[in-house]
Amino acid sequence: MARARGNPLKGVLDGGSSTRRSRGLFSFIGExxxxxxxxxxxxxxxxxxxxxxxxxxxxxxxIFLGIWDFGFTQIADRYIN
Incomplete structure (x- = not known):
């Protein structure tokens, strides 16, 4: 597995400049x-x-679940009513 270069959160945690962030975004998209x-x-x-x-x-x-649901509904209706 490739190792990340540097701190991946650098510029994110300290606010960073918009050019740094946009370069990071373009780099990410390129990768x-x-x-x-x-x-x-x-x-x-x-x-x-x-x-x-x-x-x-x-x-x-x-279809399988619908049949099971219908069957259990019929059984429940007989006991409830």
Whole structure:
């Protein structure tokens, strides 16, 4: 893991100047951009397939929970009324 250079809170805790803060912001954005370029992104086909899988599992879970909720509501209504 890379070690941070210097104190990451320098300029934040003491107020710092706006130019120091803006340089820090641009540096941060540049580092984020560099890391995003290093990521191995999935292909469009893989991303679409996995998205469909997540949606299908969500629908199945919603149906399952809906059936359980309906069943418990029916049982509770019989005992309450």
């Amino acid at each position: 984020v951009w560099t890391e995003l370029n290093r990521v191995t992104w999935p292909s469009r086909e893989t991303a679409t397939r996995l998205t469909m899988l997540v949606l299908a599992v969500t629908v199945v879970a919603a």
